[in-house]
Amino acid sequence: xxxxxxxxxxxxxxxxxxxxxxxxxxxxxxxxxxxxxxxxxxxxxxxxxxxxxxxxxxxxxxxxxxxxxxxxxxxxxxxxxxxxxxxxxxxxxxxxxxxxxxxxxxxxxxxxxxxxxxxxxxxxxxxxxxxxxxxxxxxxxxxxxxxxxxxxxxxxxxxxxxxxxxxxxxxxxxxxxxxxxxxxxxxxxxxxxxxxxxxxxxxxxxxxxxxxxxxxxxxxxxxxxxxxxxxxxxxxxxxxxxxxxxxxxxxxxxxxxxxxxxxxxxxxxxxxxxxxxxxx
Ligand SMILES: [Fe+2]
Numbered sequence: 627x628x629x630x631x632x633x634x635x636x637x638x639x640x641x642x643x644x645x646x647x648x649x650x651x652x653x654x655x656x657x658x659x660x661x662x663x664x665x666x667x668x669x670x671x672x673x674x675x676x677x678x679x680x681x682x683x684x685x686x687x688x689x690x691x692x693x694x695x696x697x698x699x700x701x702x703x704x705x706x707x708x709x710x711x712x713x714x715x716x717x718x719x720x721x722x723x724x725x726x727x728x729x730x731x732x733x734x735x736x737x738x739x740x741x742x743x744x745x746x747x748x749x750x751x752x753x754x755x756x757x758x759x760x761x762x763x764x765x766x767x768x769x770x771x772x773x774x775x776x777x778x779x780x781x782x783x784x785x786x787x788x789x790x791x792x793x794x795x796x797x798x799x800x801x802x803x804x805x806x807x808x809x810x811x812x813x814x815x816x817x818x819x820x821x822x823x824x825x826x827x828x829x830x831x832x833x834x835x836x837x838x839x840x841x842x843x844x845x846x847x848x849x850x851x852x853x854x855x856x857x858x859x860x861x862x863x864x865x866x867x868x869x870x871x872x873x874x875x876x877x878x879x880x881x882x883x884x885x886x887x888x889x890x891x892x893x894x895x896x897x898x899x900x901x902x903x904x905x906x
Contacts (some may be wrong), residue, residue: 629869631851633827636814636864641726644856646812648789651819652676654726655715657748657861659825671719672749672860675819676730677710677809679788698767698775699786705760705769706787708738712807712819713860714752723752741793741807743821744800749860762793764803779805781845796823796850798843799836806850814866815855823847826862 636642642653657673696704709732715723727734734755742750742763750763760769762785768774779785784792790810797804799822806820823846825833833847834840850857851867858864 629871632868632870633857633865634868635827636856636866641729642864644812644814644817646809646817648680648811649791649809650678650680651809651812651817651858652678652730653858653864654730655719655722656863657715657826657859659861670748670861671716672713672746672821673819673858673862674715674719674723674726675712675807675858676727676732677712677791677807677819678730678732679707679709682708682736696769698777701760701769701775702762702767702777702785702787705739706791709736710739710741710787710807711737711756711759712741712858713743713749713821714740714755716748716751718751720752720755723755739787741805743796743806743819743823743860744804746800746822749821762805764800764805765795781849784808794818794849796820796843796846798839798841798846799823799833801838802842804846806846808853812856816853817856817858818850818854819858820846820850820860822860823850824857824859826859827857827865829859829862 640653640656644651652675653673654676655674657671659668659670661668724734735758737756737759740753740756740759740761742753745764753761758770765779766774767777777785779793779795781795784794786792792808794806794808796806804821804823806818806823809817822836823843825836833843837843854867856864856866
């Protein structure tokens with residue numbers, strides 16, 4: 627039986643904590659994109675998300691830094707033993723990021739892995755805060771000190787970081803090397819932190835204009851919609867994906883936007899980005 631998808635914004639203040647085991651997800655900073663009203667200018671920054679392993683304090687207290695002698699699989703798994711950041715925001719968000727981390731009792735030196743979903747300045751502008759962390763920026767994986775390790779990440783083969791924690795290749799928005807982080811086992815189900823695969827909830831009429839490869843991005847969006855229960859987009863509030871077994875009702879005056887079918891599912895969204903917003 628096909629199902630119907632629609633999205634609902636997740637209510638709650640930022641930081642938004644989604645507890646889970648073995649990983650909790652904390653949206654530290656919510657991305658935004660505000661048009662400035664002249665020449666297409668947009669003021670924007672990307673979402674920043676923290677992934678916390680259960681008992682990470684205990685783990686980090688006995689954790690050795692990643693070693694150059696690790697195989698890539700071991701290096702990835704070791705890097706995921708401590709707090710992980712997915713996207714860092716732009717350099718102008720430095721103080722906000724430090725403050726948000728401190729409120730979670732996480733010091734920059736505690737962070738063991740930083741994932742940059744793609745190479746745009748509003749997503750990887752604070753990598754310099756984490757010289758002791760392993761970095762996975764797009765498809766480039768390196769250990770502290772700049773030791774780059776090859777891996778086999780592809781759309782068919784995610785990188786396994788830990789139980790229910792994966793990096794997916796989700797090409798399209800920034801090119802062929804974009805990635806997303808997918809966390810299973812949270813209190814809200816599977817959470818996908820996707821960078822600009824989704825600009826925001828209800829971006830159906832705007833994402834293609836910002837995409838380097840709309841065909842690939844459409845494919846990435848379908849995969850995310852098929853697997854996730856919650857999406858953390860690059861430039862807006864997190865949103866739920868709600869699945870229903872029956873056909874949707876037509877509600878007077880409510881806008882319905884169509885997303886290409888994802889694995890036999892039909893997608894509608896009743897919420898849009900801020901009217902006229904330009905998105906990055
Ligand atoms: Fe972007």
